[in-house]
Amino acid sequence: MPRERPPLSKFMVEHARSDDGARIRPFPFQADIADAFTDPQTSQLSVRKSSRIGYSTILQCFVAWRIAFDPARTLIYQPTIDDAEKFSRDDLDPVLQWPVVRKVATFKPRHADNQIRAKRYKGGWIQIKGANSPKEFRRVTADDVFLEECDGYPWASKEEGDPARLAFKRNLTSPRRFSAAGSTPKVKGFSRIDTLFEQGSQEFRFVPCPKCGHMQTLVFGDGTGAGIRWAPKEIPTRAWYQCENGCEIDEAEKPWMDENGEWRAANPAQFPRHRSFHIWAAYSQHPGAAWLEIAREFMEVRKDPNLLRVVVNRQTAGSNPRKTAKNWALRRPFSRLPDR
Ligand SMILES: [Zn+2]
Incomplete structure (x- = not known):
C-alpha cells in the first residue's frame, strides 16, 4: 500500500525545519502555492515572484516530500553551474538530513550516490544543473523539471535554442511529468516568467x-x-x-x-492544470x-x-x-x- 500523501503545506508544518532547526509554518499565501505542488491535477506551476516570499523553502520542502512519499527523477536548473553547486550545499543538503527524509533514504558523505550535483535514492534521483552550459541539457530524461530564477538564464544561442525550452524538453516523455518555474521577472517583453505566467491560470492574491x-x-x-x-x-x-x-x-x-x-485566477481555463501565481514582498510577513x-x-x-x-x-x-x-x-x- 502506498503511504498516504499529505498536501505539501501539511507536510511543511509537520516535517520541515529551518536552518536553526525550528519548525516552519507556511503563511496562508505560501500554503496555497505549496499545495499546488502536490495536487495531482496540476502538472505545471509558474511563480512570478520577488525575493522574501519563501519560494525556495517551498521547493526544498517539495524535494523532501518527493523522497519521502513519491520518488521521481528530478532535474533542478539553476542559472549557472556555480549556482547549482551553491544550491546543493546550502539548500538541498540540509533537507536531506531531515528526519522524515532519513527514515527512507540515507545520503552518506562522499558516497557515489551523493555527489554535489547528483543524488540518488531508492526509486529516484535528483540532479542539479546550470543553465549556462548547453551540455547540461543533453542525455537525461526526468519526471520533474524545475526552473529556478529562469529570467537569469542566458539567452538562446542560434545553435542550441533557449535554455528554458531545452530544460522543459527533458520530461516530455515522462508519463507523470511535472514542471515548475519560479523567478523574479526582468524587463517586460523579455521575461520568460512573464510568458509562463500568461500561459497559466494567472492567479493574483486578493486581500481585504x-x-x-x-x-x-x-x-x-x-x-x-x-x-x-x-x-x-x-x-x-x-x-x-x-x-x-x-x-x-x-x-x-x-x-x-x-x-x-x-x-483569484484571471485565466481560469488553465486551472488547475497549469497554475501561475503572482506574488511579491508586500504580502510577506x-x-x-x-x-x-x-x-x-x-x-x-x-x-x-x-x-x-x-x-x-x-x-x-x-x-x-x-x-x-x-x-x-x-x-x-x-x-x-x-x-x-
Ligand atoms: Zn479600505
Whole structure:
C-alpha cells in the first residue's frame, strides 16, 4: 500500500525545519502555492515572484516530500553551474538530513550516490544543473523539471535554442511529468516568467482592507492612489498601505489580511492544470519585507538605475501589471545577456 500523501503545506508544518532547526509554518499565501505542488491535477506551476516570499523553502520542502512519499527523477536548473553547486550545499543538503527524509533514504558523505550535483535514492534521483552550459541539457530524461530564477538564464544561442525550452524538453516523455518555474521577472517583453505566467491560470492574491473590507491586490503604487506610502518622504520612519478606497492600513494588519485573502485566477481555463501565481514582498510577513523596509530600500536606490532595477524586480515587478502599466520600471532599457 502506498503511504498516504499529505498536501505539501501539511507536510511543511509537520516535517520541515529551518536552518536553526525550528519548525516552519507556511503563511496562508505560501500554503496555497505549496499545495499546488502536490495536487495531482496540476502538472505545471509558474511563480512570478520577488525575493522574501519563501519560494525556495517551498521547493526544498517539495524535494523532501518527493523522497519521502513519491520518488521521481528530478532535474533542478539553476542559472549557472556555480549556482547549482551553491544550491546543493546550502539548500538541498540540509533537507536531506531531515528526519522524515532519513527514515527512507540515507545520503552518506562522499558516497557515489551523493555527489554535489547528483543524488540518488531508492526509486529516484535528483540532479542539479546550470543553465549556462548547453551540455547540461543533453542525455537525461526526468519526471520533474524545475526552473529556478529562469529570467537569469542566458539567452538562446542560434545553435542550441533557449535554455528554458531545452530544460522543459527533458520530461516530455515522462508519463507523470511535472514542471515548475519560479523567478523574479526582468524587463517586460523579455521575461520568460512573464510568458509562463500568461500561459497559466494567472492567479493574483486578493486581500481585504481591515477597515472597509474591500478585496484588492497589493501594489507598490506611485504615491497617488493605492500602494505603499511613507513619511517623511526622504528618510522613511513610518510606512503604511493605502487601500483603493483611501483607508490607511497598518503593517500589523498584514497577518489578518493574508489569513483572509484568496487567490483569484484571471485565466481560469488553465486551472488547475497549469497554475501561475503572482506574488511579491508586500504580502510577506518576513521582517525584511515590512512595508517600511520596502519604502526605505526604494528611497536608497531610486537614483541608481542598476540598483533600482534590482529593487523594482523584487517589488513593483511583483505588483499587478495592469495597474502599473505606466510604471517607470517597465520602460528601463533592456540590456541583453550575451549569447553563449
Ligand atoms: Zn479600505
